Amino acid sequence: MTAVPAPCIPRARLGRSRIGGSPSCRSLSPVTGPFTRNQRGPGRSTRALLCPFGSLVFVETGAFDTDQARAILTARAAKGLGLRVHANQLGPGPGVQLACELGAAAADHCTHLTDADIDALASSGVVAGLLPAVEFSTRAPYPDARGLLGAGATVSLASDCNPGSCYSSSMPLCIALAVREMHMCPAEASGQPPQAAPPRSAATTSTA
Numbered sequence: 001m002t003a004v005p006a007p008c009i010p011r012a013r014l015g016r017s018r019i020g021g022s023p024s025c026r027s028l029s030p031v032t033g034p035f036t037r038n039q040r041g042p043g044r045s046t047r048a049l050l051c052p053f054g055s056l057v058f059v060e061t062g063a064f065d066t067d068q069a070r071a072i073l074t075a076r077a078a079k080g081l082g083l084r085v086h087a088n089q090l091g092p093g094p095g096v097q098l099a100c101e102l103g104a105a106a107a108d109h110c111t112h113l114t115d116a117d118i119d120a121l122a123s124s125g126v127v128a129g130l131l132p133a134v135e136f137s138t139r140a141p142y143p144d145a146r147g148l149l150g151a152g153a154t155v156s157l158a159s160d161c162n163p164g165s166c167y168s169s170s171m172p173l174c175i176a177l178a179v180r181e182m183h184m185c186p187a188e189a190s191g192q193p194p195q196a197a198p199p200r201s202a203a204t205t206s207t208a
Contacts, residue, residue, distance in 0.1 A: 056084040056108065059095035066094045073102050088112045089134070100124040106156065110143050111135065118144070122153040129156050132177035134166040145182035157189060 059069045063086075073083050082105050087095025089109035099107035100120040107121065108129035121128050130143045148155050157178055161169040178189040187193065 056086055058086040059098060060086065060090050060093060066098055069095075069098060070102070073098075073104070077102065084108055084129075088117065092117075096120060096126075100126050108158070109134070110148070111140060113144060113147075118147055118151045118153060121148065122151040125154065127154045127156050129158055130178070130182070131158050131160040131166070131174070132182060133168045133170070133174050134160050134162075135181070136173075136177055137166040137168070142177075142181045145178065145184050145188075149184070149188065155184075155188070156191075 057069045057072050058064055059066070064072070069085070073085070077083055083099070083102060084106045085095050085099035085104050085108065087093070087099055087107040087109055089111045092112045092114060096107045096110060096113065096117040097120055098104075100123075103124070104126055106127040106129040109131055110117075110121075110128045111134075113121075120126075128143070128148050130145060132142055134140070135142045145155055157171070157174050159169045159171055159174055160166040175186075175189045178184045179186055
């Protein structure tokens with residue numbers, strides 16, 4: 001479970017962005033609460049709820065740009081909140097590199113990665129959170145799970161119960177898609193350690 005206190009909502013629903021936004025942001029407006037504007041941290045109960053899971057910031061074209069996201073994430077880290085970045089879902093972008101720079105727990109989506117992004121995830125230990133049910137729903141290319149695993153990056157799977165792109169919370173579906181579409185083995189997709197092959201019995205090794 002991930003808290004999403006820095007999402008985007010349609011500008012028509014908001015009127016004006018509360019913290020502004022990039023000039024190219026025409027259809028979506030970034031929104032944050034008083035915590036970002038006034039540098040006030042959440043109360044103890046809120047912090048206790050959010051710390052184990054991380055708070056995610058949407059870093060995409062039309063959402064938060066790099067400077068805005070860095071300011072939000074740095075402020076949250078100073079208050080003891082875990083960090084996650086919605087990164088590189090809609091196209092190549094700065095989200096993954098920013099997550100690695102700030103030591104986020106994870107960069108989620110990772111649909112469009114460069115070789116430099118994969119190397120950064122592998123060397124930093126930031127988890128690449130893959131959400132294959134999104135690609136199933138939107139018919140976008142699936143993330144390069146094998147490239148990530150081959151480079152030594154840590155990969156996790158998650159659902160994305162989001163009516164805008166993937167209205168599913170089914171982890172069995174995500175695991176099935178990871179195996180079928182992203183070529184992960186069942187043990188990798190389900191988070192189980194790989195099992196050593198059993199020794200071959202004499203009956204199977206003997207020759208007539």
